[in-house]
Amino acid sequence: MPTYRDEVAVLRTHKLGEADRIVTLLSRRHGKIRAVAKGVRRTSSRFGSRLEPFMVADVQLYRGRTLDIVQQAESLGSYGAPIVADYDRFTAASAMVETADRLNEAEATSQQYLLLVGGLRALARGEHRSRSILDSYLLRAMALSGWAPGLSECARCGAPGPHPSFVAQLGGTVCDGCAPTGAARIDPATSALLRALMAGEWDDVAAAPTAATASASGLVAAYAQWHLERGIRSLSQLTAAEASR
Incomplete structure (x- = not known):
């Protein structure tokens, strides 16, 4: 059918001509979508504000040859305003949608859509620390893409853990026998926090020591960027802001 409807999260937008935008969307049933939203930059647009980054919408689209066309939204x-109003929320959300945009079509599943929407909602409502929401999202997004980190057993040999080293290239925590020279060592608190972030055990996340929170964030960032095969620009901005405090 040339016309279809779906639920979408807006990942990014680009100007097109004087009044239009190209929008990149992560949808619930159709994977990633690139579409033209005509006239949305005009003040009289009926749905321009609904197609801004971090917004979630029900859209009707017309299937085009190269780009689809947004007909309704x-x-x-409406998560954009509360996210943009807070720098930590904004940079965390930017890193999340940037990660979602890196997914290939095979990985852009309904589970990825629901995970992203849940993360944006949590950020907009300030339910937890922004960086912790991001870290949990990144771990779960990697798992849904087939790159679940080994956190309770050795990622290389499967020996039961927890283990004292974390190596992104090997898939998570590794035992002493599998850890290469110079592997990052993690303490029990950081190891426990990584497992809590993966499982969404937010009481344990909130109770984690500050040092463990910082250490876990660094490991999660390294793990996600290794599997995405490039840096996450928004993530580096968030890290720099935290380091300056």
């Missing part, structure tokens, strides 16, 4: 989650 109804808001499902």
Whole structure:
């Protein structure tokens, strides 16, 4: 059918001509979508504000040859304003949508859509620390893409853990026998925090020591960027802001 509907999260937008935008969307049933939203930059646009980054909408699209065309958009989650108003939320959300945009079509599943929407909602509501929401999202997004980190057993030989080393290239925590020279050592608190972030055990996440939180964030960032095969620009901005405090 040339016309279809879907729920979408807006990942990014680009100007097109004087009044239009190209929008990149992660949808619930159709994977990633690139579409033209005509006239949305005009003040009279009926749905321009619903197609900004971090927004969630129910859209009707017309299937085009190269780019689809947005015909209608109804808001499902107005998360943009509260996210943009806070720098930590904004940079965390930017890293999340940037990660979602890196997914190839085979990985852009309904589970990825629901995970992203849940993360954006949590950020907009300030349910947890912004960096912790991001770290949990990154671990789960990698797992849904087939790169679940080994956190309770050795990622290389499967020996039961927890283990004292973390190597992104090997897939997570590794035992002393599998750890290469110079492997990053992690303490029990950091190891426990990584497992809590993966499982969404937020009481344990909130109770984690500050040092463990910082250490876990660094490991999660390294792990995600290794598997994405390039840096996450927004993540580096968030890290720099935290280091300056």
